[in-house]
Amino acid sequence: MTDNAYQKCINPDCRTELECASVTGGFKCPKCGSLLDVRYNWDRIEIPRKLCEFAQRWAKKDDPLNFSGVWRFRNLLNFCDDKYKVTIGEGQTILQQNDAIGEYVDMRPGRLYLQYEGLNPSGSFKDNGMAGAFSHAKMVGAKSSACASTGNTSASVALYAHSCGLKCTVFIGSGRIAFGKLSQAMDYGAQTIQIQGDFDDCMRQVQDVCVRLGLYLLNSLNPFRLEGQKTIMYRIIEQLGWRVPDWIVVPGGNLGNSSAFGKAFGELKELGLIERIPRMAIINATGADTLNDLVNNKKLVWNGGRVEQAIIDDYYADLTARNFSPHTCASAIEISRPVNLKKCLRAIDICDGLVRAVTDEEICDAKAVIGSHGLGCEPASAATIAGLKNLRVEGVIAAGETVACVLTGHPLKDPTLTVNYHKEKQGQFSNPPIEAPNDLEEIIRLIQS
Numbered sequence: 001m002t003d004n005a006y007q008k009c010i011n012p013d014c015r016t017e018l019e020c021a022s023v024t025g026g027f028k029c030p031k032c033g034s035l036l037d038v039r040y041n042w043d044r045i046e047i048p049r050k051l052c053e054f055a056q057r058w059a060k061k062d063d064p065l066n067f068s069g070v071w072r073f074r075n076l077l078n079f080c081d082d083k084y085k086v087t088i089g090e091g092q093t094i095l096q097q098n099d100a101i102g103e104y105v106d107m108r109p110g111r112l113y114l115q116y117e118g119l120n121p122s123g124s125f126k127d128n129g130m131a132g133a134f135s136h137a138k139m140v141g142a143k144s145s146a147c148a149s150t151g152n153t154s155a156s157v158a159l160y161a162h163s164c165g166l167k168c169t170v171f172i173g174s175g176r177i178a179f180g181k182l183s184q185a186m187d188y189g190a191q192t193i194q195i196q197g198d199f200d201d202c203m204r205q206v207q208d209v210c211v212r213l214g215l216y217l218l219n220s221l222n223p224f225r226l227e228g229q230k231t232i233m234y235r236i237i238e239q240l241g242w243r244v245p246d247w248i249v250v251p252g253g254n255l256g257n258s259s260a261f262g263k264a265f266g267e268l269k270e271l272g273l274i275e276r277i278p279r280m281a282i283i284n285a286t287g288a289d290t291l292n293d294l295v296n297n298k299k300l301v302w303n304g305g306r307v308e309q310a311i312i313d314d315y316y317a318d319l320t321a322r323n324f325s326p327h328t329c330a331s332a333i334e335i336s337r338p339v340n341l342k343k344c345l346r347a348i349d350i351c352d353g354l355v356r357a358v359t360d361e362e363i364c365d366a367k368a369v370i371g372s373h374g375l376g377c378e379p380a381s382a383a384t385i386a387g388l389k390n391l392r393v394e395g396v397i398a399a400g401e402t403v404a405c406v407l408t409g410h411p412l413k414d415p416t417l418t419v420n421y422h423k424e425k426q427g428q429f430s431n432p433p434i435e436a437p438n439d440l441e442e443i444i445r446l447i448q449s
Contacts, residue, residue: 004045005079007036007223010342012305020079020224021140026210027221035343037263038079038223042271045078051234051273052242069093070131070231076267077132077227084139088163090127091231093119095239095404100373104366105389108399112388113245115236116375118410122184124378125232125257125408126156132228133218134160142166142216146209148202150253150331151181152378152409157218158188169215171195171202178331178378178414198325200337203254220256221339229257230264236404237274245278246401249384249391251408252282252291252355253333255344262347278404280351281397282344283387285380288326288334289357290315291344302349307342329360329417332380332409354396362386364421368429371418376411 009016009029016031020038024030048054054073057066065071065082069091074082095113102112117125137145144167147157154170154177161168168190172182174197185192195202203219210217220226237244250257261280268274284292293315294300300311318324319336326336338344347353358366366389367382384405391397411418422431436443 003041005038005040008039010035010037010305010346020136023140023142023216026207026217027223035221035340036223037343038077038227040078040267045075047075047271048273050242051237051268054234054238064089068131069235070128070228073231073234076234076264077230079224079227080135080139084135085131086134086138086160086164087131088121088127088160090120090131091235093117093232093235095236096375098373098375101369101385104369105385106392106399107388107403111400111402113236113240113402113404114370114375115232115404115406116377117232117406117408118375118377118381118413122152122156122159123410123413124152124156125229125406126152127160128231129220129225129228129256129260130156130160130218133222133225134164134166136222136224137166137216138164140216144169144213145216145218146206147171147218148199148206149177149181149185150199150334151177151413152332153219154190154192155181155184155188158185158190161190162188166216167191169193171206173198173202178416180413180415199335203337203339219339220254220259226256226260226263226340226343229260230267232257232406233261233264240402240404244274244276245404247279247281247397247403248351249281249283249388249403249405251330251333251380251383251406252284252344253288253335253338253380255282255291255338255340257406257408258282258347258353259340259343262344262350262353266350277351280347280353281387281391282348282353282355283383284355284357285328285330285333285363285383286357286359287328288330288336290336290338291341292355292357294341295345295348295355300345302342302345305342305346307345312341328363330363330379330383331414332378333383356387356390358383358386358390361427362389364417365427365429367418368421368427368431370407371411372429372431375407376418377407378409378411378413379417381407381409
C-alpha cells in the first residue's frame, strides 16, 4: 500500500475521502453516489522539476516500467507500489505530424498532429487505462473482473485480465459491437454476455452485477483507469519536445478520455510543470450527442462541482420517455448516458473546452482521408478530424495553431464499415475495387488507365 494517494468524492458538498484500497459501491461515493477521483499527496511524491526529466527513463528501458508509456510517468500517477504495476508494453504510440490531412482541414503546414493510439497491444487507447486499473486490481487482491463495452473496452479488459490471471466477463449490447472488437474479447478468453439492449443498458447491469458479486469494475467509472489515460497527454507533450499544443481534439463517448485529459492538465499546471493549459474540443456523433446537447443547448456547466442535476435528470427522463437509443457508425461513441459526464464538465472548465457534433457522413469521409494519408483508424477516431474541419470553418481554431487530434483505435477494429464505405461508394473519398476479367492484357489496361 502507499500513502501517496487516496480517493475523494467530486461533489464539493460531500468531501468524502477513501483509501485507495477501497472499492466501495463500485467506485461511487458511498455517501452521495457521486464519482470518485484519485488525489495525490504531492508533498510525499518525488516530482521532477521539469517534465523533460522523464526522458531519462528511456536510457533504462530494459525495465518494463520505464518502457511502458504509462508507467514511464509513474510519479504523476503514483497510487500503488511498483510491485503491483501491470504492463504489457502499452503506450508505444506515435504523434504523427501530417500536412496532407492538415490541408484537408485547412491547417497551415506543420500544425496538425495525430496521436495514434491504435499501436497499443489491443489496438486502442483503452490499454493506457487498463494498465492503471489492473494495477489497482492487483493491489486490492481482485480475482474476477467485468465491464460493459461497445468493443474496445472488452478487448482491452480481456487482454489485461488474461495477463493478470483474472476471470473476465464482458457485457455487450445486441448487435451493437463491431466484429473486429468482439473477436478480440472472445479470442482473449473473456466470458461474453450479450444483453438485449444498448450500451447504456449494459452499463447499468454491469454496475449492479459488480456490486452484488464483488467483481472488479473496469469501466471508466473506475478512477484508477482514468489515471492511466492521463498519460496519453504526457506522451503528446513528450513528442512535441515537451511543449503543450494549443488544442487537443478528442472523440466524446463515455467521456473517460476527456475527463482524464482535463485532470492531467490541471495537475500539471498545479505542479508548475506546464505554463499554460491547452484548449480541448470534444466531438460527439450527431446520433449520440448528449454532451453536445447538454452543454450547448441546455447550458450545463461544471459550476465548481455543483452541477445542476435537475437538467441531467430531465434530459435522461426524456430519453427514456422517447425510448431513445443512440445510433451512429462510430460504435465506440454510441452512448447516450455517459458515466463521466460531470468529470467531463470539469475538464471543459479546466481547458476552456467546447463540444461539437458531426454526422456519420462527415465521420466516414474523414476516416477515408485519414486512411489514405498514412494512418488508418476506427470510425470514432475520425470524429476528431471531422470536428476539426468544422471548427476551422467556424473560425474557432486558427490555421496557425498547433492541434493534436487523438486517434483512439486501429482501423481493423471495424473493417466492415470501411469495406462498405469503399465498395458501395458511400462517400466522395471511396476507393472501390475494380472488377476485371481474367485476361492479362485487360488487367494491364486497367492498371495503366
